[in-house]
Amino acid sequence: MNRSFNGCWTCRLRRKKCDEQRPRCNECLTLHISTCNYGKKPAWMDDGVKQEAMAEQIKNEVKQQAPYRRRGKRESVATSNTNVSIPESGDQTEASSYMDESNTTPSDPPDAASPINTKNVCKEVRKMRPFAQSDSVLLVFYLERILPFLFPFYRPAPLHGGPAWILDLVISSPVIRQAILCQSSYFFALAHDTSTITDDRMWEALLEQTKDAFNMLRNSIQIIESYDENEHVLSSVRTMAAIIQLQRFEIAITCFDNCQAHLNAALTIFKKVVDVVGAVNLASSSTTFQTILRLLGPPTWILPAQQAEVSSSEQAAFRFSTALLLFDDIIASTALQERPQLYEYHHSLLCKNSGIDSVPPINLETTMGCQNWVLEQIGEIAVLDAWKKHCKAAGNLDVGELVHRATAIKKTLEAHLSCFESELVSVPQESSLLDDMFAAEDYSGQARTIARQSSLMTRIWAHSTFLYLSVIVSGWQPANAEVRHHVAQVLELLTHHVSPPSLLRTMAWPFCVVGCLTETAQKACIREMVDSLRPASRFSTVRRGFDIVERVWNDREMGNAGEFATYFQSDTMLALLV
Incomplete structure (x- = not known):
């Protein structure tokens, strides 16, 4: 009733x-x-x-x-058993029995009449x-080896949860677990013996894992498509994170066939999540991003009295995935001669707020090693290139307007680079007893190293951005004095300052841009950088970038070099150098 x-x-x-x-x-x-x-x-x-x-x-x-x-x-029963009280007199026998068993030491011989049934114990475990123990091994391998290799600048502080969100999502989300296991299986085989990567059985197992991941992903997307805009935001975030993980995995095995499809799927889900709070709101205000994060919360509190707040797994996944998606979208736009699909959100997500000491909602430096202003200007140049392409197709390109727009971008780049190079790059140190406890892991020293590397990365990306702008406006001009200056700056940094050399895999796009504009005497230096990266299978994007460089060299010699974007795409494939 x-x-x-x-x-x-x-x-x-x-x-x-x-x-x-x-x-x-x-x-x-x-x-x-x-x-x-x-x-x-x-x-x-x-x-x-x-x-x-x-x-x-x-x-x-x-x-x-x-x-x-x-x-x-x-666990609950085990906890309660630690506080067993002595029962009433009627239960003394049971209590004594319990006490005898609990006081048994490891040295006591087991009862021969009741041997331990190992099979049953293993079955209960x-x-x-x-998931299986083999999956646990691969998961730890991913967290300890693959994650630092793929994202060497992503070091979330241990006191802020570190990469624990990945562990949590692997446990709770089968689609993310499968996406990560694909990557881990591949690199695990490489780590044991590079020759096994050619084993047909290994490839069959790897392809089967990938097939399972795609099937899970397809089912998740079909279910999400039936949701209203405010339903199951958590599932959407997990699916977006899985898509981006699969994107990175396929690129790692030199498969660029699905780059465009993965990127479009992730962008669609991102926009669906943004629709919950309103796309216009996110485009106009950076505080709206916090609204989305609150929908993915609440955060976890580690200490009593709510003194240590750690982002929820979905909050951390959304922030990390959004950074990668913005980055991928910008790099893809340079190859597609299109405006970045998330261009309208660049200002609110990548720029600082007007408040004092404010930080942007997305910090690409802590994820990709390059400061936001560089990627933002690459996006602006991509918009300029798209405008130029449209005007040429319509037959009404105004070269004066092209130069005017390019000059504005160049001045912005020069101002940012001048300010950046005049500042002393330092990492604020917060000395505490807890820092000393983690001294064995050298977390603070690692932070200082990453900060120095990020400074080098930003300078390399900035000089390469000047070169990208030059190509869009004037074409391939390797003998131009300004072009030669920026090429020389990048080669100096790559050759004598970037360490370890494997960091080059995080700079495939700027490496490719610089390589295309090198002069004859500098070609040997470019080849040497690529040849030093071993095994070659771990550096697929650099290798693909070098293929593009050699095509440009050949076309330059023949006097028929095409436009910048034409070398990064074909009718069936987008070479996404991320």
């Missing part, structure tokens, strides 16, 4: 009683169901195919989360694991 119709939609779908707790009811919280939501009726509650698909998805999610629930119960 008192039946309520205000329960969450997940409980209604499962025909379960809902306690109507918000933001997530206790039923969904206990079962670790991520789709709990209130509000207006979702699109999948259609009494048809979508509703059946969602019911099946939730059923599978409940099954997948079963090991975590069992583990939680066991396997039930408690969320």
Whole structure:
């Protein structure tokens, strides 16, 4: 008689009683169901195919989360057993028995009449694991080796959670787990023996993992497409993170065939998440990004009295993935001769607020090693190139207007670079006893090294951006005095200052731009840089960039070098040098 119709939609779908707790009811919280939501009726509650698909998805999610629930119960029982009280006299025998067992030392011989059943113990241990032990090995390998290799400038502070968000999402999100396992399997094979990478069986296993990842990704995207704009933002963020991980994996194995498809899918999901707060709001105000992060929260509190706040896994994933997506979108725009698809968000996400000591919502330096202002100006040049392309197609290109727009960009670049080089690059040190505890890992020393490397990276990207602007306005002019100056600056930094040389893999785009404009005497230096990167399979983007460089060299000698963008794309492929 008192039946309520205000329960969450997940409980209604499962025909379960809902306690109507918000933001997530206790039923969904206990079962670790991520789709709990209130509000207006979702699109999948259609009494048809979508509703059946969602019911099946939730059923599978409940099954997948079963090991975590069992583990939680066991931990709870173990905790309660540490505080066992002596029962009443009627239970003295049981109490004594318990006490005898608990006081047994490791040296006590086991009862010969009841030997340990190893098979049963192993079976129970396997039930408690969320995934196989081999996957655990590959996951640790990813966190300790692959993540620093792919993103050497991404070092989230341990006291802010470090890369723990990746671990959390790998456990809770099968699609992200599969995307990461693909990468880890490939690099693990490389680390053991580079010859095994040609083994047909290894490739078959790798392709099977990739196929599983794509299938999971496809199912996730199909479900997301049926959501209203305010539904399942968490699932959208996880899917976006998985797409970007797969993008990096395919590029790592020199497969650029799906670059455009992956990029478009990630951009679509990003815009869907942004629509929750309004695209116009995000384009006009950087504080709107914080609104999105709040939707992905709340943060985790590590210490009592809420004194140590750590971003939730989805918050950290969205910030990291957005940085990579902005970066990829800008680099892709230089090859497509199009305005970056996220161009309208550049100012609010990449520029500092008007407040004192404010920082931009997205800091590319901590992710890609290059400060925001350089990538922002690369985006502006891409917009200029797109405008030039459109005017040439229409037959009304005004060269004076082209030069005028290019001059404005050049002045902005010069002002930023002058200010940047005049500042002393330093890392603020906060000395504390806790820092000393982590001295074995040399975290503070590592931070100083990364800061120096970031300074070099920013200068290399900045000089390369000047060269990119020059090519867009004047074509290939390697003998031009200003062009020669910027080429010489980059070669000096790459040859004598960047260490280790493997960092070149994070600078494939500027390396390619500079290489295309080198003169004959400098070509040997470019070849030597590429040849020194071993094994070649770990540096696919640099190798692909060098292929482009050699094509430009040949066309220059023949006197028929084309436009900048034509060398980065074909009818079927986009060479995304990220």
